[in-house]
Amino acid sequence: MAGKTVDVVEMGDSSGNGMIVKIKLSSGRKIFAFATKNIYGGNWNLGPTWNYLITGDRLFLLDTGRRGSGPSLMEMISLAGFSAPELDCVILSHGHEDHDGGLSYVADRTGAKISAHEIYQYLIKPYPGKAPSPEKQNFPASCWRCPMPESFVRENCRDYHRERMGLAINGIEGPEYELSEAIKLFHTPGHSPDALTVVVDNEALLPGDTILPDITPHPTQERFYDLTKTILPEKYAKAQQIYGLQAYLRSIKEIKKLGRKFPGLLLLPGHRLFFEDRWQFVELESRVQDLFEHHIERCESIKRALKDGPRTAEEIAQQCFEQRLLEGYGMNLAINEVLSHLELMERSGDVVATSNMKFATKNSANFEPFIRSIMEQG
Ligand SMILES: [Zn+2]
Ligand SMILES: [Zn+2]
Numbered sequence: 001m002a003g004k005t006v007d008v009v010e011m012g013d014s015s016g017n018g019m020i021v022k023i024k025l026s027s028g029r030k031i032f033a034f035a036t037k038n039i040y041g042g043n044w045n046l047g048p049t050w051n052y053l054i055t056g057d058r059l060f061l062l063d064t065g066r067r068g069s070g071p072s073l074m075e076m077i078s079l080a081g082f083s084a085p086e087l088d089c090v091i092l093s094h095g096h097e098d099h100d101g102g103l104s105y106v107a108d109r110t111g112a113k114i115s116a117h118e119i120y121q122y123l124i125k126p127y128p129g130k131a132p133s134p135e136k137q138n139f140p141a142s143c144w145r146c147p148m149p150e151s152f153v154r155e156n157c158r159d160y161h162r163e164r165m166g167l168a169i170n171g172i173e174g175p176e177y178e179l180s181e182a183i184k185l186f187h188t189p190g191h192s193p194d195a196l197t198v199v200v201d202n203e204a205l206l207p208g209d210t211i212l213p214d215i216t217p218h219p220t221q222e223r224f225y226d227l228t229k230t231i232l233p234e235k236y237a238k239a240q241q242i243y244g245l246q247a248y249l250r251s252i253k254e255i256k257k258l259g260r261k262f263p264g265l266l267l268l269p270g271h272r273l274f275f276e277d278r279w280q281f282v283e284l285e286s287r288v289q290d291l292f293e294h295h296i297e298r299c300e301s302i303k304r305a306l307k308d309g310p311r312t313a314e315e316i317a318q319q320c321f322e323q324r325l326l327e328g329y330g331m332n333l334a335i336n337e338v339l340s341h342l343e344l345m346e347r348s349g350d351v352v353a354t355s356n357m358k359f360a361t362k363n364s365a366n367f368e369p370f371i372r373s374i375m376e377q378g
Contacts, residue, residue: 093208190248
């Protein structure tokens, strides 16, 4: 935090909802952080989405909160002393609804350009004829794997998707991209295939949901790629480039390297900057290390869950997660988490898929050196 200051402009509730924070970098640049409310509650509560306004000759906004956040976000921007037409560009950290839900509202009101990873451009469009089932024909590719029931989709998603499909996106390509003199973007897939990490003045690191304090971000599964490969450019030729736990671990290792290159990077995450009445500032390198250890431990707990014979992902989730985390939609999240680890354990030779959607352990623990070798690469 050397040379940087953090001031509360507007106090929010104990989770940070409604809070406005002003961060001043030693370069003199100010970044405003705006916390917009999420609906997702229960035991997997992420807290509000933290959206960031990067000031300077041009104004950049990173993320726009969930759908319906647009008006309160615009109000927060004006409370920070800026007006709508001043906003030059909205950067999207990744295409999850709690980050791009307000995007079309903000873009409409401000005329700002939108910069997102090019994969996002492909995922927000429908592809009639390529969708996996008839009821998904009019839904964008990002929803082809969605496990939510029809009633939920009708109520929460239809308008959101319609708005998103119409957005004009400046698609960012390559592992690294200079958006302005101050702002560098890095492609850090894994939590989402289109995830970007933003570095400002080599002083602040804004990783969206790729690195969070306090909670471990969900990796995607490599098998999601089976469907989207037909619509993505050929350069994304392998699932593990952009999906799954392996891609995720590689991305956070790259972020750790950025931390070595620019010591003292201030981590400004997509959730939990402030939560339960306290700041959650964490040191980047030790947080990345903790995330690696978490995933090794998760593989160990899966191995233990399989010691008495083959199990399904749901049965493994029952053993690896506390009951409160498995209630309602939580079970889907837990199964996703288990499956992403099983994919890695299949590759490291520790697990095999058996019949009836079950998995069996080979009683080895190659996953540990496998994961540690990702951590130590380059
Ligand atoms: Zn996310
Ligand atoms: Zn999020």
